[in-house]
Amino acid sequence: MDEVLKNITAIVGAGNVLTGGDVGARRVDWLTGAPCRAGAIVRPGSTTELATVMCACHAANQPVVTHGGLTGLVHGAEAGPDELVISLERMTAIEAVDPVGGTLTVQAGAPLQRVQETAAEAGMQFALDLGARGSCTIGGNIATNAGGVRVIRHGMMRDQVLGLEAVLADGTVVSAMNCMLKNNAGYDLKQLFIGSEGTLGIITRAVLRLQPQQAATQTAMVSCDDFCALTGLLQHMRHTLGEQLGAFEVMWRNHYALLTEESGRHSPPLPPDAAYYVLIEVLGNHHAETTQRFEAAIETAFDEALLIDAVVASSEHQRRRLWAIREDIEGLLHHLNPRFTFDISLPILDMNHYIQALEQAVTERWPEGRIVVFGHLGDGNLHVTVATGRDEAATRRAVEALVYEPLAALGGSISAEHGIGLEKRDYLYLSRSPAEIAVMRTLKGALDPKALLNRHKVLPDAAP
Missing domain, CATH: 3.30.70.2740 (Alpha-Beta Plaits)
Known part of the structure; x- marks a missing residue:
């Protein structure tokens, strides 16, 4: 490793190769807080630098693990002393915003929240949203095919990516920076890397799909007596609100009661004695029309006995208080330990x-x-x-x-x-058939024959 680190230092500069205590000071994920145990952390500043680094690692049979925002929950960022970490923390540029074409081009290390804010400044929105928005990175979102709270309307991260660029294990750069909705010219190579968790290539840049910004938001928390009413409420809101339904987030009573009455972390907006609590949010273009449509949907749900109680946020402050109960993962984990x-x-x-x-x-x-x-x-x-x-x-x-x-x-x-x-x-x-797992192994063997990228992750080392 000493020799390969010497070569890598010449590529990225001494200040961008961290060793010793600087490595141990890093954490490998948010959940456990475990220290990084990698042999070193390498911080390339561009796709070209990363490609050259990977070429050196490939020649030396040096395995690597990619780090983004380190908000993962399945130990996908763990690295051993014989592995190098490739951190994309320097590759954070927003390269271009095209409101007419509805695209944003970004480097993989950019935080999700920054992408959201940049889109908003251009009068657009980036549809993906999750609680770790301030820390998670676009590259990590793509590599894990992140979901979040807007999937019911806009789909997974896979649906927000038009094109991407990735560096393979041998340093080959695959640049498929497509910016069009329609492009059927052969295989859609970006799909190989979306959700592959860094095992097939290291994502460096992406072209993201933007949506028109919607100025009107209405949010309510409602409670339901039983599961039949809960699923009926979902169907009712889908049919009544149509494309405006932006979120339908459910908390079982055990979750809601823990974070309100039991822990005292949040004041309960509704009594904690119902079976289910639902955060419903709609997004529209016109405030008066969106409000009227939402209130009518809530009222008819009452009439049809699909819910037993409801509170509608009348301000952004109240909206954030409702969402804070749903997104208080830190409180949940603290009280269940x-x-x-x-x-x-x-x-x-x-x-x-x-x-x-x-x-x-x-x-x-x-x-x-x-x-x-x-x-x-x-x-x-x-x-x-x-x-x-x-x-x-x-x-x-x-x-x-x-x-x-x-x-x-x-x-x-x-x-x-x-x-x-x-x-x-x-x-x-x-969750995957033997034939599916066999195809996954074929892809891994073709793109990373030396098994240098995030080794031992995703695929079992041996068939069950």
């Missing part, structure tokens, strides 16, 4: 039975155990936290089995939006 967190997807109509069965299984095995559930119900995505009072490896494996194994029969997924990383790779077979 030790705990195991999961990001799953499954058919909406199977959710109620699945959660009830999981809760029963957890409490039967660990009488002091509990589960907390919230998520993007309209997208089929739930975030489940299980606390058993114990955190040893054997307990983790037992909890993982309870959470993951029933998903196979339901056609669900062990990862809705967080990715696989190291944490879920041994369970990939529950």
